[in-house]
Amino acid sequence: MTSNEIFDLLSARSPADIESLRTQAYQVMVDHVGSEVYFRGLVEFSNECIFDCSYCGIRKSNTAVERYCLSKDEIIETALWCARQGYGSIVLQSGQQSNREFIELIVGGVQQIKQRSRSSVLPHGLGITLSVGEQSKETYRRFFDAGAHRYLLRVETTAKELFEKFHGPEKTLQRRVTCLETMKKTGFQVGTGVMIGLPGQTLNDLANDILFFKDIDADMIGMGPYLVHHETPMNGYRDEIAERKNEIFQLSLNMIAATRIALKDVNIAATTALQTIDQKGREMGLMYGANVIMPQATPRHVRNKYLLYDGKPCVDESAADCAACLEQRIAATGRAIAWNSWGDPCHFFTRTGNQD
Numbered sequence: 001m002t003s004n005e006i007f008d009l010l011s012a013r014s015p016a017d018i019e020s021l022r023t024q025a026y027q028v029m030v031d032h033v034g035s036e037v038y039f040r041g042l043v044e045f046s047n048e049c050i051f052d053c054s055y056c057g058i059r060k061s062n063t064a065v066e067r068y069c070l071s072k073d074e075i076i077e078t079a080l081w082c083a084r085q086g087y088g089s090i091v092l093q094s095g096q097q098s099n100r101e102f103i104e105l106i107v108g109g110v111q112q113i114k115q116r117s118r119s120s121v122l123p124h125g126l127g128i129t130l131s132v133g134e135q136s137k138e139t140y141r142r143f144f145d146a147g148a149h150r151y152l153l154r155v156e157t158t159a160k161e162l163f164e165k166f167h168g169p170e171k172t173l174q175r176r177v178t179c180l181e182t183m184k185k186t187g188f189q190v191g192t193g194v195m196i197g198l199p200g201q202t203l204n205d206l207a208n209d210i211l212f213f214k215d216i217d218a219d220m221i222g223m224g225p226y227l228v229h230h231e232t233p234m235n236g237y238r239d240e241i242a243e244r245k246n247e248i249f250q251l252s253l254n255m256i257a258a259t260r261i262a263l264k265d266v267n268i269a270a271t272t273a274l275q276t277i278d279q280k281g282r283e284m285g286l287m288y289g290a291n292v293i294m295p296q297a298t299p300r301h302v303r304n305k306y307l308l309y310d311g312k313p314c315v316d317e318s319a320a321d322c323a324a325c326l327e328q329r330i331a332a333t334g335r336a337i338a339w340n341s342w343g344d345p346c347h348f349f350t351r352t353g354n355q356d
């Protein structure tokens, strides 16, 4: 697909155009990955971060945040809870660090989760996805060898000026891309994504983002609307973003649909950020071609400390409540949940030639 074709898909505004985009995307999803929904229990195990991304509520300079890092045992217990729920896969996510202690926590945690989550329904243990930022080639290798087999690293935006504006000099687009390539070479199933509705971001930028996902041959995509966090330098955009709320929400859904149409056999997540704008945001994401949902599994005593943006839902619910609520929401879309399944992206097997 060309950038112009993707641009046209993203431009859908009238109810008729939107519905035609949605049904096309839904059909592509059914044809290429089926209609089942895969769960990944989301464990936000630490909000400590060495970076200062200007959109993010847990940026290093935000001194109002109480920092935490779960112990290895807590991480393992939470993962095993997910296995007992039938989630099949988990995502371990945190702010970014690269010190020895942090790396060892992840390596040790992953090894033990793999061992201890094996059961008759999960003979190879939980599927483990890491979302812990830019790391060295050696570290990626250690994570992979420990048993993690997927890695998420959003590129955030592929528009160079925007990337630089929101990250400052300490992060570069080139390094993100290099990390994604290294992760792929290491053997990971690789996920990336962007934020939608960033101030100054154009439809053309978003069309190019989708072309980037295709170029880098991503297996998984996670995208959501940009939402303001009041303790960030971007709080000044609050009114502008509030005014554009409906537009950004629809644009986020159009991005999911256009990505499904362009990439076909990848996994696409209906992210929590969608639900922050609209109560039914995640279900809507599923209707536009997403096939993955990440139920909140972070222990409740730290959950309100992992706030990347204002208005995050499910902060006060228990993990069990979140599970029940999501099940109902998905049932309402008429889709079946694939329990006790890794739900690997079909694209990974096509791209690598592995059987599975």
Ligand code: 5AD
Residues within 6 Å of the ligand: 055, 056, 057, 154, 156, 194, 195, 224, 225, 226, 227, 228, 229, 273, 308, 309
């Ligand atoms: N609004 C929406 N998404 C955000 N993220 C970080 N901060 C925000 C925000 N203010 C997203 C980034 C990151 C992911 C973990 O959360 O895309 O990669």
